[in-house]
Amino acid sequence: MGFTRVATEAKVDPMHQFTIEPLLGTDHWSLAGFNVAFTNSALWMLISAVVLYAFMLGGMKRELVPGRWQMMVESMTGFIENMLTANIGKEGRKYLPYVFSLFMFILFANLLGLLPLGLVGIHPFTFTSHFTATGVLAILSFAIVLVVGFWKHGLHFFSLFVPHGTPLPMIPLIFVIELVSFLVRPFSLGLRLFVAMMAGHVLLEVLSSFVIGGANAGAFFMGLVSIPSFILMVAICALEILVAGIQAYVFALLTALYINDAEHLH
């Protein structure tokens, strides 16, 4: 749909891909007065979850000598487990369910959003390019940090904002600075993922509009604009796959680091 429309209008709106379109229950699905319509965004969350579940089923064979699929599942799980033990220590094991779900869910969402399903008329929707979605995950991570911090250390958790060896007169100032940097964490966490995913998808869309625009403008512009843009697009697609993994990793890693702060203070 998008491509034919683009071809006829010879013009593209790179932000159109982020439009949320309600699929079910537009008006009457509501919860406590809030609209909870099932949108294309929710659909792709569900698809990510289902694909992730199917992927994990391959790891449930629990054989002594793993097959390829089981090996993949185990290497992903082992990767997150290593990250947690490296950053938090042996207490990190109990956060494995959360951090693993977080990493895999974001990773699958990012990768599924990159699939070239537009070729067969299905438009993947990358819900991680919406800060309403990433914000929920960021606030969840932040809430876990707060709950763990105050649960384990009580009001002593505030000493997180006063690094060791701070001179006495500097303490009020440092406290405020550290507090602000702490409170900014959920925003930076959620916005980083949203911005990275959105930027990549916009870039791909803009380049694809160059390809189509150049091709429509004749053979000369096709050679001058379309072909280099297409080559660049291929390279950026590869980069986007990398970014999809890195952003999922960064989200999980920062969550682990913040949890480490809550577990061990400084």
Next chain:
Amino acid sequence: MPQISQLAATYSSQIFWMMVIFGAVFFLVGRGMAPKVIETMESRDQKIAADLAAAEAARRDAEAQDDAWKAAAAQQRGEAQSLIAAAKADAAKAAEVRLGAAGAEVEARVAEAEARIAAAREGALAEIETVAADAAADIAARVAGLTVAGDAARAAVKDVLHG
């Protein structure tokens, strides 16, 4: 930018579905499956470590048995050698005893034979003396017509024979 322009219309749906679906992922995948995967990996690591330890123990056991076998073999070789030495010594002693006995018998028989030879010679000598004395007396009677007493002839022969 739909993220902002649609914010008011979609935020509740986004947040709701995110919480529902991520919640499902957390409980099904995070709590249900990930720990089992870790468990599988750990049990495999433990199995490998146990197998390695068992192999190491078996190797040490085999080495100990080898050492014990070598020691037993060395001891048995020593015993065998001492047995051989004892047998050799016994055999030598027995041979000596038998040689001694045989030698003594030989000596006794030699001595007996010598005694017999001496007696025979004595007898022969006495006979020769008697014959010589008779002959001498006879000769003296025939040649000189002398009658020589037997005793005197025997004494004269003895003198001549023994110087």
